[in-house]
Amino acid sequence: LTATHAQAEVRNEPIKVIEPYVSESPEKVELGKQLFFDPRLSMSGIISCNTCHNLSYSGTDNLKTSIGHKWQAGPVNSPTVFNSSLQIAQFWDGRALDLKEQAAGPIAANVEMAMPHTLAVDVIQSIPGYRSQVEAVYGTNQVTLDHITDAIAEFEKTLVTPNAPFDRWLQGDDNAITEQQLAGYQLFKQAGCVACHYGEALGGKSFMKMGLVQPYESDSPSQGRYDVTGKEIDRFMFKVPTLRNVAITYPYFHDGAANTLEEATQIMGQLQLGRNFTKDELANLVAFMESLTGERPKISLPLLPPSGENTPRPNPFQ
Amino acid sequence: LTATHAQAEVRNEPIKVIEPYVSESPEKVELGKQLFFDPRLSMSGIISCNTCHNLSYSGTDNLKTSIGHKWQAGPVNSPTVFNSSLQIAQFWDGRALDLKEQAAGPIAANVEMAMPHTLAVDVIQSIPGYRSQVEAVYGTNQVTLDHITDAIAEFEKTLVTPNAPFDRWLQGDDNAITEQQLAGYQLFKQAGCVACHYGEALGGKSFMKMGLVQPYESDSPSQGRYDVTGKEIDRFMFKVPTLRNVAITYPYFHDGAANTLEEATQIMGQLQLGRNFTKDELANLVAFMESLTGERPKISLPLLPPSGENTPRPNPFQ
Ligand code: HEC
Ligand code: HEC
Ligand code: HEC
Ligand code: HEC
Ligand SMILES: [Ca+2]
Ligand SMILES: [Ca+2]
Ligand SMILES: [Ca+2]
Ligand SMILES: [Mg+2]
Numbered sequence: 079l080t081a082t083h084a085q086a087e088v089r090n091e092p093i094k095v096i097e098p099y100v101s102e103s104p105e106k107v108e109l110g111k112q113l114f115f116d117p118r119l120s121m122s123g124i125i126s127c128n129t130c131h132n133l134s135y136s137g138t139d140n141l142k143t144s145i146g147h148k149w150q151a152g153p154v155n156s157p158t159v160f161n162s163s164l165q166i167a168q169f170w171d172g173r174a175l176d177l178k179e180q181a182a183g184p185i186a187a188n189v190e191m192a193m194p195h196t197l198a199v200d201v202i203q204s205i206p207g208y209r210s211q212v213e214a215v216y217g218t219n220q221v222t223l224d225h226i227t228d229a230i231a232e233f234e235k236t237l238v239t240p241n242a243p244f245d246r247w248l249q250g251d252d253n254a255i256t257e258q259q260l261a262g263y264q265l266f267k268q269a270g271c272v273a274c275h276y277g278e279a280l281g282g283k284s285f286m287k288m289g290l291v292q293p294y295e296s297d298s299p300s301q302g303r304y305d306v307t308g309k310e311i312d313r314f315m316f317k318v319p320t321l322r323n324v325a326i327t328y329p330y331f332h333d334g335a336a337n338t339l340e341e342a343t344q345i346m347g348q349l350q351l352g353r354n355f356t357k358d359e360l361a362n363l364v365a366f367m368e369s370l371t372g373e374r375p376k377i378s379l380p381l382l383p384p385s386g387e388n389t390p391r392p393n394p395f396q
Numbered sequence: 397l398t399a400t401h402a403q404a405e406v407r408n409e410p411i412k413v414i415e416p417y418v419s420e421s422p423e424k425v426e427l428g429k430q431l432f433f434d435p436r437l438s439m440s441g442i443i444s445c446n447t448c449h450n451l452s453y454s455g456t457d458n459l460k461t462s463i464g465h466k467w468q469a470g471p472v473n474s475p476t477v478f479n480s481s482l483q484i485a486q487f488w489d490g491r492a493l494d495l496k497e498q499a500a501g502p503i504a505a506n507v508e509m510a511m512p513h514t515l516a517v518d519v520i521q522s523i524p525g526y527r528s529q530v531e532a533v534y535g536t537n538q539v540t541l542d543h544i545t546d547a548i549a550e551f552e553k554t555l556v557t558p559n560a561p562f563d564r565w566l567q568g569d570d571n572a573i574t575e576q577q578l579a580g581y582q583l584f585k586q587a588g589c590v591a592c593h594y595g596e597a598l599g600g601k602s603f604m605k606m607g608l609v610q611p612y613e614s615d616s617p618s619q620g621r622y623d624v625t626g627k628e629i630d631r632f633m634f635k636v637p638t639l640r641n642v643a644i645t646y647p648y649f650h651d652g653a654a655n656t657l658e659e660a661t662q663i664m665g666q667l668q669l670g671r672n673f674t675k676d677e678l679a680n681l682v683a684f685m686e687s688l689t690g691e692r693p694k695i696s697l698p699l700l701p702p703s704g705e706n707t708p709r710p711n712p713f714q
Contacts, residue, residue, distance in 0.1 A: 116452075117457075122463065123457065123458060123459055124447060124448075124459065129447075130442075133697060134433050134434075134699060135699075135700045139435075139441065139442055140441060140703075140710070141441055141442065141710065145440065145712050148467050149467035149712070151712070325702065326702045326703070328703075338705075374699050376696060376697075376699075377696070377697040378695070378696050379451060379452055379694075379697050381452060381453075381692050381694075382453045384453075384643065384644045384689075385458075385644075385646075391655070392458070392459065394459060394463050394467070394469070395469075
C-alpha cells in the first residue's frame, strides 16, 4: 500500500485521524521538553508543568481542580496537554490563542507556579546548559521569556496520541473497535454530540454554552468566555474540550464536578441536548469514548542541566 | 583488553569505581519504575517518589527540607536516591536497613505522601495494569505492600551513576580529571576526609558524629541515630552521606543548612577535623568533588496503567 492509497481508504467521517507531529527542530523540542519538566521554573522549586499535566499518565493531574504553589486549589480543572495543539485556542475560556501564549500563564500564575517572569528568565539564563541550548536554537545566548514559551510550545506539539482503536477503525480496520463501540459512535453522531465534538480532537474547535438546554449548576467562579470578553452572549461559553483520551482525563467539566464518564455523558445529554439516555445508550457512548484512548508518546526523561553558581534558589514559602 | 586485564589497571585507592547494576528481573525494574513515578501512591494524587527525588536532576528536590502533603515542610533534607543502594543503611539516622524497608516509610509518612499502607495497596490492587504486572513478577495477583516496596527497591538499585570523570581517572585515564581536581583529591586523603567518605559511594558505609571536634549548631530536631537507639553515644551520629554527584545535591547536611559545596567543605574541615582550609585548599577540594558527578541513568518516562472503575480517588485536603 502506498501512502496515498492508504489515505484514500480513510472513512469519510466527521471525526478525523490524528497524525503524528514531525518537528523541524528536534533541538527545540528537546529544550522545550527539559523546560516542561523543570521545577526550577516555579518559585517553590518543586512544581513543573508535568506536575499538573503528568505525561506518564493522562496529561492532567486528575484532580477536581489543580493544586499549585503553597497547596492552593485553583478555580478550574486541568485539561490534558495531549493533543492540545489541535485546538483553536487554549484554556477553558480560550484566553490564549496558542500554546506559546498559553505557556507564559502558569509560570507566573500565583496559584500555579508563582514565578515572576523576570525571575524565570534569570533562572534559565543562569544555567549554562540552557544558555548553550538557547544559543543553538535561537542564535543568541540572551534568554527571553519568548524563547522559553516557544520551546515549550514546540515540545507540546509533539504530544499527540495517534493510533487509538477508533483511528484504526477510521483507517479501515473493521475489527479495531467492538460492536458496542460502533453502536456508541452511531448514537454519538445521531444524538448530536458530534455537532460540538468533531474533528481530529473531537472538540477544541469552538466555544459552546455549557447548559444549552438546561442551566448547569457549578461551584466554580468561572463564567467561561464572558470572563475574557465581558459580553453577555459569552456567559458560560466554554471551549468544547477534546474527547481524545477522555477515559483517563477524569474528573470532567471545567469544574471537575463529574467523576465518571458515564455521569458526564448523562449530563451532556440532558443539558446540551435535552435528552435522557437509557442505561444501555450511556454504556454504548462510554464504550465508544473508550476507543479514543491513543498511544501516548514515548518520552525519555530529560536530564536537566545543572544550576550555575548564581542560579537563584527556590523559595517554597515565598 | 579483557575485563580482568582492565580490572588490574584500576588504581589502588580508598575510593572505588561504580559498576552499573544489571538486574535479573527487568519486569520488576519496570514495575518499580512505574510505582516510583506514580502519584496515585499519595493521598493527594500529586506527590510521587520522583517529586522529592527528581530523577531528571539530582535525585533530590534540592530544597533545604522537603515539602510534602499539604505543603508541610519535613524535618530533614532529602538525600539523593542515586547510588543509595551502595549504602549500609537508609535515612540520615539509618533507621531502615535496606531500600525495600525504606520505601514503606515515605508512602505513609504524614509529611510526605500521607497514604495509609492499606489504601496504597488497595489503589494498586484496583489498577488492572498493575495487577497483571504483579502477577507476572510475583506469581500472584493479590498485591501486597511487600510487592510494592520490593519492586521500587529493585528499580532504585539501577539508579547508579557510573563513569564520573573521577571513575575514569581511577581506571587509568590520567586526563580524565584536571590538575586542580587531582590536587583536591590528594588533600581529601591527606586531610582525613577519606576516613569517613570512602568506598564506591564516598560515604554510606558508617555513622559518624556530626560535630566531632566542635559541636554543630542546627535548627533541625533530628538527633541522628540517637532517635533510633536512644543511646547517648549515638547522639548526632548521622550516616556519612555519599559524595557522588554532590555538586548537584545542594543544599547540604541533614538540615540543608549549607548552601554551597564550599561552605559545606569549610564546615567539615572545622567541625570534623579541626582544620581551617585556605581559599585555595577549599577550591581544590570543591573541584575534586565536582569530578564525582557521574552519568545519570537514561530513563524512559513510564506510561502508567490507567485506574480502574473502583480505584479510590485522591484527596488533596484529607
Ligand atoms: C498548578 C497546576 C498547573 C501547572 C503547574 C501548569 N498548569 Fe497548565 N493548566 C492548569 C489548569 C488548571 C489549566 C486550565 C486553566 C484555564 O483554563 O483557565 C491549564 C491549562 C493549560 C493548557 C490549555 C489546555 C487546553 O486545552 O485549554 C495548556 C496547553 C497548559 N496548561 C500547559 C501548561 C504548561 C506548558 C505549563 C508549564 C509552563 C503548565 N501548564 C503548568 C494547571 C497547571
Ligand atoms: C452544544 C455543544 C455540545 C454538545 C451537543 C455536546 N457537548 Fe460535550 N461538551 C461541550 C462543552 C462546552 C463541554 C465543556 C463543558 C464544561 O466543562 O463546562 C463539554 C464536555 C464534555 C465532556 C467532558 C470532557 C472533559 O474532559 O471534561 C464529555 C465527556 C462530553 N462533553 C461528551 C459529550 C457527549 C457524549 C455528547 C452527546 C451526548 C456531548 N458531549 C454533547 C459541548 C457539547
Ligand atoms: C515529600 C518528600 C519525599 C517523598 C514524597 C519521598 N521522599 Fe524519600 N526521602 C525524603 C527525605 C526528606 C528523606 C530523608 C529522611 C530521613 O533521613 O529521615 C528521604 C529518604 C529517602 C531514602 C534514603 C536515602 C539515604 O541515602 O538515606 C530513599 C532511598 C528514599 N527516600 C526513597 C524514596 C521513595 C522510594 C519514595 C516513594 C515511595 C520516596 N522516597 C518519597 C523525601 C521524600
Ligand atoms: C569524622 C567523619 C567525617 C569526616 C572526617 C568528614 N566528613 Fe564529611 N560528613 C560526615 C558526616 C557525618 C556528614 C553528614 C553530616 C550532617 O548532615 O549532619 C558529612 C557531610 C559532608 C558533606 C555534605 C554532603 C551532603 O550531601 O549533605 C560534604 C560535602 C562533606 N561531608 C565533605 C567532606 C570533606 C571535604 C571532608 C574533609 C575536609 C569531610 N567531609 C570530612 C562525616 C565526615
Ligand atoms: Ca478532566
Ligand atoms: Ca530489610
Ligand atoms: Ca542535599
Ligand atoms: Mg499568539
